[in-house]
Amino acid sequence: MIILLVVVIAVLALAILWVAGAYNTLVRTRNDMRNAWSQIDVQLKRRYDLIPNLVETVKGYAKHERETLDAVIRARQQAINVTADDVQQKAAAENMLSQTLRSLFALAESYPDLKANQNYLALQEELTSTENKIGFARQYYNDAVMRLNNKIEMFPSNIIANMFNFSAGQFFEVEEATQREAPKVEF
Amino acid sequence: MWELVRANQRRSTMLVIAMAFVLAALGYAIGHLFLSGEGWSGLALAVILWAVLAAVTYASGDSIVLALSRARRIEKQHHPVLYNIVEEMTIAAGLPQMPAIYIIDDPAPNAFATGRTPQKAAVAVTAGLLETLSRDELQGVIAHELAHIKNRDVLYMTTLTVMVGTIVILAAVARHMIWFGGGRRRTSRRSGGGGQAEVFIAIAAVVLMILAPLIARLLYFAASRRREYVADGCAALFTRYPEGLASALEKISRTTRSKLAAANEATAPMYLVNPLKVSKAGLANLSATHPPIEERIRILRSMGGEAGLSRYDSAYRQITGRAVGVVPASHRDGQVTRARAAARREEADRRQRVRQATDALWQLNDFIFVPCACGTKLKVPPELRGRSLACPHCGREHAIQ
Numbered sequence: 146m147i148i149l150l151v152v153v154i155a156v157l158a159l160a161i162l163w164v165a166g167a168y169n170t171l172v173r174t175r176n177d178m179r180n181a182w183s184q185i186d187v188q189l190k191r192r193y194d195l196i197p198n199l200v201e202t203v204k205g206y207a208k209h210e211r212e213t214l215d216a217v218i219r220a221r222q223q224a225i226n227v228t229a230d231d232v233q234q235k236a237a238a239e240n241m242l243s244q245t246l247r248s249l250f251a252l253a254e255s256y257p258d259l260k261a262n263q264n265y266l267a268l269q270e271e272l273t274s275t276e277n278k279i280g281f282a283r284q285y286y287n288d289a290v291m292r293l294n295n296k297i298e299m300f301p302s303n304i305i306a307n308m309f310n311f312s313a314g315q316f317f318e319v320e321e322a323t324q325r326e327a328p329k330v331e332f
Numbered sequence: 333m334w335e336l337v338r339a340n341q342r343r344s345t346m347l348v349i350a351m352a353f354v355l356a357a358l359g360y361a362i363g364h365l366f367l368s369g370e371g372w373s374g375l376a377l378a379v380i381l382w383a384v385l386a387a388v389t390y391a392s393g394d395s396i397v398l399a400l401s402r403a404r405r406i407e408k409q410h411h412p413v414l415y416n417i418v419e420e421m422t423i424a425a426g427l428p429q430m431p432a433i434y435i436i437d438d439p440a441p442n443a444f445a446t447g448r449t450p451q452k453a454a455v456a457v458t459a460g461l462l463e464t465l466s467r468d469e470l471q472g473v474i475a476h477e478l479a480h481i482k483n484r485d486v487l488y489m490t491t492l493t494v495m496v497g498t499i500v501i502l503a504a505v506a507r508h509m510i511w512f513g514g515g516r517r518r519t520s521r522r523s524g525g526g527g528q529a530e531v532f533i534a535i536a537a538v539v540l541m542i543l544a545p546l547i548a549r550l551l552y553f554a555a556s557r558r559r560e561y562v563a564d565g566c567a568a569l570f571t572r573y574p575e576g577l578a579s580a581l582e583k584i585s586r587t588t589r590s591k592l593a594a595a596n597e598a599t600a601p602m603y604l605v606n607p608l609k610v611s612k613a614g615l616a617n618l619s620a621t622h623p624p625i626e627e628r629i630r631i632l633r634s635m636g637g638e639a640g641l642s643r644y645d646s647a648y649r650q651i652t653g654r655a656v657g658v659v660p661a662s663h664r665d666g667q668v669t670r671a672r673a674a675a676r677r678e679e680a681d682r683r684q685r686v687r688q689a690t691d692a693l694w695q696l697n698d699f700i701f702v703p704c705a706c707g708t709k710l711k712v713p714p715e716l717r718g719r720s721l722a723c724p725h726c727g728r729e730h731a732i733q
């Protein structure tokens with residue numbers, strides 16, 4: 146009788162330990178994902194802050210490129226207006242902004258004076274690096290989402306995940322417009 | 333991937349335990365042969381020696397390594413590109429905070445990481461590295477160094493260095509005692525009582541004294557090389573661009589000046605490439621802290637558009653012909669991680685990079701930068717503060733503040 150009691154208690158204790166361990170792993174993974182998201186947010190804000198300076202600097206050299214400059218400013222405003230709750234919409238707005246920025250840098254190539262400007266070069270490095278940081282933060286975030294989702298879906302951790310209502314994370318997808326468009330061939 | 337640290341820890345603990353066992357056996361043998369008492373006194377001696385060495389190493393820590401390599405701490409304004417790259421890789425590696433950045437004024441292209449925990453880490457690069465590598469290549473190198481930090485390689489290699497050091501010292505002392513007859517005292521005291529078992533133990537002890545330092549060293553070098561491969565694999569994963577590190581290694585292997593003035597055997601495993609001598613191609617070198625550089629390049633280049641650890645591991649096995657890979661089994665999940673395409677961005681040319689690197693060093697030496705209206709940037713030594721100077725190009729006068 147005593148032996149049976151000891152066995153039952155031991156099994157119960159092991160079960161509780163396992164539940165606690167699995168729960169903690171889930172929480173750790175989810176926190177990792179949230180941290181990664183806040184890192185993306187930090188870099189996105191940094192980009193919003195840099196853009197007005199860049200536009201001002203480019204204006205001084207390339208007054209006739211109103212269209213591109215306006216497109217950048219509009220894309221920035223749009224990205225700021227999207228709330229961070231909807232990951233997919235946010236990603237779409239940020240991709241738009243990345244593309245207009247790229248066309249701005251491409252445009253600058255045809256202005257040698259602008260390309261030699263120290264201020265412009267510094268801003269270009271900052272923005273390029275911020276783009277990279279957004280990319281790497283997104284990469285880390287998506288890895289974290291993948292790990293969390295795997296744990297939520299796979300046996301046996303899915304039991305714990307269901308018990309405590311863990312919900313799957315959303316990927317921050319990049320679908321570049323250039324990838325979706327069919328290549329234009331001109332003769 | 334992110335539990336690689338833990339998988340590494342299990343494997344490392346095994347090696348540390350094995351080393352501890354060799355150390356204990358060696359100490360016991362010394363006590364048995366030379367110290368009048370039992371083997372335990374020798375064991376105690378070994379432990380004390382190890383504790384002293386460990387304490388000294390732990391106390392001196394990173395500041396000594398950085399001071400020995402004459403590294404100078406930089407901030408963002410000194411070299412914005414380097415600072416940005418380190419920040420990018422910190423994000424990609426998911427490190428809790430950015431390591432401190434140092435520049436070493438040395439033309440040999442190399443880099444190293446230090447710091448027992450990611451919270452107290454530092455990464456140092458030479459001026460030669462900054463001048464030689466493009467942005468993507470530098471990113472690969474920094475990713476490799478941050479992988480060392482992320483995987484706690486510094487702590488592990490330091491622990492091993494101390495143990496190997498203790499074993500080598502003990503064995504050397506023991507060999508000395510054999511030569512100078514230290515063991516005779518013991519045999520004369522207990523003459524007659526020995527017999528065959530005693531002779532056998534004595535022979536085993538002597539063999540151990542000769543073999544222990546050799547085995548310890550080989551284990552140490554093998555561990556160091558394995559960590560280098562894993563750091564390469566992690567660099568590919570962090571950057572999603574194996575070609576960056578591959579082409580950086582290729583450029584470095586082509587430079588003639590590769591010996592670093594301020595490196596030594598203890599700090600060598602933490603460098604990107606061996607800072608002490610150029611390894612001969614094709615020579616299977618068992619006593620090297622780093623794998624042959626050509627092999628590392630070939631592995632990275634045969635990853636075929638992928639950047640994951642599973643792919644790195646299979647590329648490693650394919651190139652080296654070894655059956656056992658370097659990445660722990662728990663991280664070869666078979667998932668495909670695609671590498672990104674090469675950046676189309678225009679790169680700074682070599683002249684610009686040399687300027688950036690030397691500007692950083694000028695600034696660190698308190699030189700004053702005065703921009704002139706003609707586009708020249710005057711770099712004035714701090715002694716001239718308060719005087720005025722004419723621009724050598726256009727002749728405009730500048731007051732130096």
